[in-house]
Amino acid sequence: MADRVDRNGLQVDAALAAFIEDAALPGTGVDASAFWDGFSQLAHEFAPENRRLLEIREELQSRIDDWHVANRDRPHDHDAYCNFLREIGYLLPECDDFKIETANVDAEIASVPGPQLVVPITNARYALNAANARWGSLYDAFYGTDAMGSVPPTGGYDRGRGARVVARARVFLDAAFPLEGTSHADARRYHVQGGALLVDDMPLAQPKKFVGYRGHPKAPDAALLCNNGLHVELVFDRTHPIGSRDQAGLADVRMESAVSAIMDCEDSVACVDAEDKIGAYANWLGLMKGDLEDTFEKGGKQVTRKLAEDRSYTAPDGGEVVRKGRALMLVRNVGHLMTNPAILLKDGAEIFEGLMDAAITTLIAMHDLKRESGNSVEGSVYVVKPKMHGPDEVAFADRTFTEVEKMLGLPQYTVKLGIMDEERRTSVNLKQCIRAARHRCAFINTGFLDRTGDEIHTSMEAGPFSRKDFIKRKAWIGAYENRNVDIGLECGLSGKAQIGKGMWAMPDQMAAMLEQKIEHPKAGANCAWVPSPTAATLHALHYHQVDVFAVQDKLRKGGPRAPVDTVLDVPLAAYRQWSDAQKMREVENNAQGILGYVVRWIDSGIGCSKVPDINDVGLMEDRATCRISAQHIANWLHHGVVDGQQVMGALRKMAEIVDRQNEGDADYRPMAPGFDGIAFQAACDLVFKGRSQPSGYTEPILHERRLELKAAR
DSSP: OOOEEEETTEEEEHHHHHHIIIIISTTTTOOHHHHHHHHHHHHHHHHHHHHHHHHHHHHHHHHHHHHHHHHTTSOOOHHHHHHHHHHTTSSOOOOOOOOOOOOSOOHHHHTOOEEEEEEETTOHHHHHHHHGGGEEEHHHHHHTSSTTSSOOOOSSOOHHHHHHHHHHHHHHHHHHSOBSSSOGGGOOOEEEETTEEEETTEEBSSGGGEEEEEEETTEEEEEEEEETTEEEEEEEOTTSTTGGGSTTOEEEEEEEOOSEEEEESSTTOOOOSHHHHHHHHHHHHHHHHTOOEEEEEETTEEEEEEOOOOEEEEOTTSSEEEEOSSOEEEEEOOOSSOEEEEEEOTTSOEEEHHHHHHHHHHHHHHHHHTSTTSSOTTSOEEEEEOSOOSHHHHHHHHHHHHHHHHHHTOOTTOEEEEEEEOSHHHHTTHHHHHHHTTTTEEEEEEOHHHHHHHHHHHTGGGOOBOOHHHHTTSHHHHHHHHHHHHHHHHTTOTTTSEEEEOOOOOTTOHHHHHHHTTHHHHTTOSEEEESSHHHHHHHHHHHHHOOHHHHHHHHHHHOOOSOHHHHTOOOBOSOOOOOHHHHHHHHHHHHHHHHHHHHHHHHHOOOSEEEEOTTSOEEEEOHHHHHHHHHHHHHHHHTTSSOHHHHHHHHHHHHHHHHHHTTTOTTOOOOTTTOOSHHHHHHHHHHHTGGGSGGGOSHHHHHHHHHHHHHHO
8 A cells, every 4th residue: 555645635645745845846936735735626626527528528439339330231421420420519510710829939839840759758868868859960860870771880980871971961951051152062161251151252042041150250160050940050170080081171960850849748658656657757857957867878888968058159240149959848748538546535536647747747847937048938838738539628628727827826828738639529629629728729739540549449330440551541541630730720820839740650760751751841730750869850851841831821821621521531441351361460460569569568667669560660659559559459359350269369479479579678578478467468458358448548458457567566
C-alpha cells in the first residue's frame, strides 16, 4: 500500500506531496494550503462531468454499433449513415464563422514554420536533446544518415563523403541564399562591410536575409542568415578539420531546426503511478527552471548535458541580435480517459489523470513565467491535449484550465491549448472544437495512427477493414488531412497558431523523409513532427524550399476541399478474397509490432522506442501505433477473417522473432517458450479484448499489466 497523506480531502501519495511542496511550489508564489485547497476543489468538482463525458462516448458508440449491425447485410447507404450520425448528435451542425482570439503567442507557434519534436518527458537525456535541437549541424545530418542516398560509413572519417556533404550544403545555400554573380560553391571569403554580407565581394541577391555575425567583420567566426523565418548559421574556422580544407574556411552550416518541441506526458511514456508521475514532473520542472542536467557515458567518457544558451550576434547596424538556443517547449498532458492511483478522492476513487496533469504541469510552468530568457517570451504556457472527442470535451478542457489559472493566480488564458485532431468525433466537428477553445487554441494537429485506430473501433460492427496499407489509400484520409488545414485557416489560425501534421516514423530512413515529408509544408502545415534532432535538421530544409504562409494564402482563397461526409467514408475492405498467406502476413505484421512495443512498455517502462518491424526496419512505436495494430486484428477476429487459433499462433511466432531482435539486451526477458509472462499476456489482452476497450485505447490494459508487474517485483 502506498504511504498517503491527506491534503484537503485528497489522499496523496506521500512522495508526490513532498515533491509538490518541496520542489514544485517554492518560487512560484503559490501558498501550499491555497494550492491543495484549489486542487481538491478542481479534482472533486470536475470529476463527475469528466465521468459523464466518458459515458457519452460509450452511449454514442453503442448506438453506432447497433446501426451497423442492423444494416450490415444491406448495401451501404452512406447518406443514411451520415444522417443517422446527425440524428444522434455525433455529427453536429456547423457553427457560425469565427476567428480564434488567442493572444500572447510566441513566434515559434505563430509565425515561424518549422519541424516539431515529440519526446518522452521521463527521459531527461532525450528531453534535453529535444530542447537543444533548436540548432543542428547540416554537415552531421548529411554525413551520418542516408540523406544523400548512401548508407553512412562505419569506422574512420570518409573524406570523399565529407566532400559530397560540403557540396550538397552549398547547393542548399545557393537555393536559399543566392548570390549576385557567383555561387557559394566558388566562395573563397565571407566578410561584412557596410552592414552587408559579401561573398568574394559580391552581395546576397536578397541582402536583407543577412541578420548578423559573430567575431571580426573582416573575418567573422559566424554569419547568421534568415529565409522563410528560419535561421542558418555559417560557421567559419580554418583550424577545424573541415574548415581547414575548405577554401572559404566554412566548417559547418548550422540550421535552425526544431523550433518547437512537445515534452510528452502521454503516448510516449509509461506512467502508471506516483513514482512514474514524479519522474515526469521532475524533468518538466528542470526544463521550466532551466537547470535540468543529465550525466551519462558516451564513448567511454562521462558527459553532462544541460540546456543550451541563447546565441548572440552583431546586427548589420552594429546593434545586438539574440536568437534562442532552445526549442519552444510545449507539454502534452494525458487525455480525459485515464485515472491514476497517485491521488485518491474522498470516495476512494482514483483521480482523473488529466485533471492532475493540468494542475501540476501548469504549476511547474510558473517557474518559467517568472524568469527572463526562459521558454516563453510572451508569458504563455502551452499544453497539448490529446484524444478529445468533440467540442464538449474541448470545452471541458478549456474550463479545466480556467479553474487551474484561478487557483494559481494566473491571468485567464495564460494556458494555450493544442487540440489533437486524432479522434473521429473531433475530426468531423473540428470547427466547433476550435470554437470551444477559441481564446486558447494555439495548435491543431492530425494524427493518422490514433485517427485510424478510432476509425476501426468506431466502425467495428460495419465489417472487416482493409489491410493497413490500403486503409491509407482510401478517400477518407485525404479528406481528413485536407479538412484539418482548411478549417484551421477558416478559423484564423494562420499567423496565430500551428497547423500541424504527424510523425515520420522511420528515423533511419532520412532519404525517404527528404523525398516525402516536403508534402507537409506543401499541404499548408506550418509544423510537422519528426522523431529525432537529426530529422529536424533535415526536415528544416523543406521549410526553406516552401513558403508555408504563401501556401496557406493560396489554400484560403481556394476554399474547402472536402465535405465532411467524405471523412465518414468507412475504409472497409472492398475486396475480401485474401489468400491465407495474405491474411497471416497482415496479422503477423500487426502482432510483431504489438509485441515489440508492449514487451518494453510492460517489462521496462519504456513508452516509446525504435522497434524493429517484421522486416527489421526500425519504426518509432508508441501507444498510437499499438492501438491501430490491436484494433485491426480485433476487427478481423470479430468478422471471422481469421480465428483465435490463427491469431494466437501468430502471436507466439512473432514473440520468438521479437526475442531474437532483443538478444543483445542483457535486461530483456524472453517471452518464449513459456508465453506466460505479463508482457505477452498484455499483448494478448490488447488483441482478444480489443473490441471491448473504451474507444479501442491501449492504456487501460497496459496500465493494469504494468502495475501488476511492478507489484510482483
